[in-house]
Amino acid sequence: MDASLLLKEALDLAMVTAAFGQSVALLFEGKGVLQLLPDQQPEAVGVKHYAKALQALALYDINDVYLCEASAEQYGVSSDALMCPAKRIDLEARLDLLHRSDLIFDYPAQG
Amino acid sequence: MKFALHIKSSPYHRQACRTALRFAQSLISKEYTLSLVFFSSEAVVIANRLASAPQDEEDLQSQWRALSQSEGFTLGICSAAAVRLGVCSGRPHDVSVPKEGGRAEEASTAQHEEVMIDNLAPGYQLAGLGEWVEASVECDRVLMFG
Numbered sequence: 001m002d003a004s005l006l007l008k009e010a011l012d013l014a015m016v017t018a019a020f021g022q023s024v025a026l027l028f029e030g031k032g033v034l035q036l037l038p039d040q041q042p043e044a045v046g047v048k049h050y051a052k053a054l055q056a057l058a059l060y061d062i063n064d065v066y067l068c069e070a071s072a073e074q075y076g077v078s079s080d081a082l083m084c085p086a087k088r089i090d091l092e093a094r095l096d097l098l099h100r101s102d103l104i105f106d107y108p109a110q111g
Numbered sequence: 112m113k114f115a116l117h118i119k120s121s122p123y124h125r126q127a128c129r130t131a132l133r134f135a136q137s138l139i140s141k142e143y144t145l146s147l148v149f150f151s152s153e154a155v156v157i158a159n160r161l162a163s164a165p166q167d168e169e170d171l172q173s174q175w176r177a178l179s180q181s182e183g184f185t186l187g188i189c190s191a192a193a194v195r196l197g198v199c200s201g202r203p204h205d206v207s208v209p210k211e212g213g214r215a216e217e218a219s220t221a222q223h224e225e226v227m228i229d230n231l232a233p234g235y236q237l238a239g240l241g242e243w244v245e246a247s248v249e250c251d252r253v254l255m256f257g
Contacts, residue, residue, distance in 0.1 A: 009152055016240040103253050
């Protein structure tokens, strides 16, 4: 599936879940870290810019946005000037986040 | 113990829909309760009444319906994905996602035309993401089949 649609579906679920009063954290890892890069121009290939919705997360009280440090390094994504503020976490903190969460919904990029 | 299942991928290209069905049959045989099976993304095409499986293949649409009717759980079809992929109930969809910029007008035109069309298979119902969230909060176990 188109990666931008994956992001849209994940964000839809996150926002609706938050709107139902649940506490939501988002973790970007693997190729997903690229979604956080600013200055994307998906319109150039006829795709809507769903990553803009990242800027609305704070309106839904979703402030726990994490960026996997190892993935960020692998893909050359630096923490400044991202689509939304994200905290870098190492593998240990990532594991801890997963352990602390009651439900985990995975949106893996394919291909 | 109550379960909710979420299936996301196409019933034709991936195994998830079938694996989830086996899982559902198995948990019912162990006397657990299934409260909601939610189909989103490409999985919503399971509910296209106009699609028919080849005779020598498993008919997943009918199998899910039969299980749902005998056990009394809901087969929910994500309404936003259903609009996108052309699964329509003959009524204007309750699209819970916000209208998006310049596309809003196109989307409402499409919805208007869908009013006349009903290809939602019996036994399935359109549902918003909110219904999935409620089930995932209320159930003891929540599984996603990607």
